[in-house]
Amino acid sequence: MHPANFAIFGYGRPDPTKFANDVKGMKEMAKVIDHYLKGKHWISGESFSLGDIFVGCYMLSAFQLVFDAGFRKAMPNLTSWFERFCQEPTIIKRFGHIKSCKKAMKAGAAGPPGNAKPTPKKEEAKPVAAVDDDLDLFGDDNEEDAAAAKAVGEKAKAAKDKKKKVVIAQSLVLFEVKPLDDTTNLDDLAKRILGIKMDGLYWKTEYKKEPVAFGIFKLIIGVTVEDDKVSVDAL
Amino acid sequence: MVADIAGADVEVVVSKEASKSISGRFPYLEITDGVIISEAEAIVKHIARMNNSAGLLGKNPFDHAKINEWIAWS
Numbered sequence: 001m002h003p004a005n006f007a008i009f010g011y012g013r014p015d016p017t018k019f020a021n022d023v024k025g026m027k028e029m030a031k032v033i034d035h036y037l038k039g040k041h042w043i044s045g046e047s048f049s050l051g052d053i054f055v056g057c058y059m060l061s062a063f064q065l066v067f068d069a070g071f072r073k074a075m076p077n078l079t080s081w082f083e084r085f086c087q088e089p090t091i092i093k094r095f096g097h098i099k100s101c102k103k104a105m106k107a108g109a110a111g112p113p114g115n116a117k118p119t120p121k122k123e124e125a126k127p128v129a130a131v132d133d134d135l136d137l138f139g140d141d142n143e144e145d146a147a148a149a150k151a152v153g154e155k156a157k158a159a160k161d162k163k164k165k166v167v168i169a170q171s172l173v174l175f176e177v178k179p180l181d182d183t184t185n186l187d188d189l190a191k192r193i194l195g196i197k198m199d200g201l202y203w204k205t206e207y208k209k210e211p212v213a214f215g216i217f218k219l220i221i222g223v224t225v226e227d228d229k230v231s232v233d234a235l
Numbered sequence: 236m237v238a239d240i241a242g243a244d245v246e247v248v249v250s251k252e253a254s255k256s257i258s259g260r261f262p263y264l265e266i267t268d269g270v271i272i273s274e275a276e277a278i279v280k281h282i283a284r285m286n287n288s289a290g291l292l293g294k295n296p297f298d299h300a301k302i303n304e305w306i307a308w309s
Contacts, residue, residue: 032308043305044298047290050283051302053237058309090239 002026005061007107019107026062027071033059034078041084048088056085063100072100237279240289245282276306 004022006012033055037043043051063072063082072079085091086098238245245264263273264281272278283291293299 033305044293044302047294048240049293049298049302050237050279050291051305053279053291054306055309093239 002029002058002062004107005065008065008105008109010108014107016107023066023104026066030059030062030067030071030075030078034075037077037081040077040081042081052081052085056082056091059085060095060098064098065101065105068101068104071104237282237291240283240291 002022002025003012004019004026007014007019007022042048043055059078059082067075082100091098260273262275262278263271264278265271272281280292283289293302
């Protein structure tokens with residue numbers, strides 16, 4: 001996946017200039033392949049090949065997130081190739097019916113849903129690697145998640161300081177756990193998270209799974225903490 | 236997906252130890268007991284080559300090279 005797509009899902013530090021450059025780079029790549037595909041049915045000519053699978057999978061997220069109708073029109077060869085790709089029975093079997101986006105998404109647009117409307121009592125957590133002993137599940141993402149976790153921690157701390165006068169301040173924290181790929185068993189992970197016990201820490205008994213993209217689900221899990229007893233940083 | 240087109244019967248297992256592969260990471264392909272190919276690209280190319288009639292790697296060396304070119308590009 002192209003870096004711009006990670007930004008749309010809220011990974012990394014928000015950087016509008018970098019995002020704009022990434023999107024530009026993605027569109028430059030589209031121009032290259034559009035030019036190459038002129039007069040061709042598939043990448044290697046008449047028959048569907050491994051090349052179509054690799055480039056197609058790369059372009060999947062680009063068409064779903066960034067290449068809007070206007071841009072697709074400007075890339076006629078690429079767009080018609082991609083439409084053929086989406087009609088292939090094996091592609092439908094693996095990904096279902098792929099829909100291209102109407103409008104290009106912006107950085108963070110597919111990130112945590114609650115982020116747009118923060119309420120005073122609620123603290124929304126960004127993608128966070130939930131617990132230390134689960135870090136292995138996130139593979140290469142460790143650094144990013146750790147950075148996000150740090151940012152959330154600071155945010156939570158600031159919010160907590162404001163509430164110091166309340167007798168028993170409680171915060172509702174929502175954790176969103178995004179796995180690296182679709183092979184992580186979220187139910188098992190949820191059980192392990194719910195297994196963490198601390199004084200003043202009350203997990204919600206329910207958690208939900210929401211689709212992110214390409215068969216990957218994120219885990220949303222809620223917890224109530226008594227601010228004086230438990231620091232979100234500790235989680 | 237590649238296995239589907241090439242008609243190969245591959246089972247995806249994620250619960251095993253990854254230490255068998257050269258990088259210590261998934262995925263790896265276990266062909267017969269103890270015989271392993273790791274790295275995603277090597278695996279899909281092997282599966283694609285198992286059934287040449289599916290044409291996933293092109294008809295001739297030039298097609299093959301062009302396919303590899305776009306795999307490297309993406």
